[in-house]
Amino acid sequence: MCRAGDECRTVADGAAVWLAPAKLNLTLRVLGRRDDGYHQIESIVAKVTLYDQLTFRPRGDGQLRLECTGLDCGPMEQNLVMRAARLVKETGVPAGVDIHLRKRIPAAAGLGGGSSDAATTLKALESLWQVGLGPAELRELAGRLGSDVPLFLDGPAVRMGGRGLEVSPIGMACFHAVLYLPDFDCPTAEVYQTFDRLSAGADQAERRPGRFGSVVRAGELVEPPSQWRDELVNDLLPAAERVRPQLAALRRRLAEATGGPVHMSGSGGAVFVLADTRAQAVEVLRRLPEELLVRCRAVSLNPW
Known part of the structure; x- marks a missing residue:
């Protein structure tokens, strides 16, 4: 069963197909390590039009089955x-489901593919099984x-804050980007560990929330990327380039x-070039040599 929205459509046999978008961290500030061991962050995150696809088909024997094709x-x-x-089944659901994941978003690239798949699964099964979970319960x-x-x-x-669990929607004008999907991974834990070593003893004032973050605190970013892309900061970039020198x-x-x-984006190693229009993004692609072009995708702000 699908509710209205571009992220989901119903197909034969009661199955539902859902799209799980990738994300881009437009800015990512790491403000220090918390007492619980997590890092305090501030990030502006946009979902973009690169998707994993998940198909959910109900089954009556209570079993949960997952099949994956595409990327690892x-x-x-x-x-x-x-x-x-x-987690959804443990709320008291007797039914089962067959899930097919068609993987297009590479893992350990800073694009949040696994996290997006998980969130999509929560929404899809809440809808399929009619569990009755509200927004607060899904968020928990x-x-x-x-x-x-x-x-x-x-x-x-x-806008994300805290360890990443403090999330508030913001308005954003549509943008376009050329996204490079790397042929190497950037393990998140290793990047953060390297960040901690590189920043040991550094002046904390240097990592205060940046001006771009303060601009969107009002809840809206209406200017095109050409007006703000030079202000973007990712505090994890030096650490990621230390972990994977080929990134630099x-x-x-x-x-x-x-x-x-x-x-x-994120802890790497996916990288992107922003554009105001699709025509500009196509022009960026046109300039790329073949060995770079084959790993690039033109994406835009996801509409939902």
């Missing part, structure tokens, strides 16, 4: 989709799955080819 999904039982399905389940999961319950753009070389090549600033 890791061990099925440890996948966030299965963990999310178990999402927070148990990971710091990035709750942001995918809102959209298209949000990649960013240099993309900057030389496109003539624009090249930003990193």
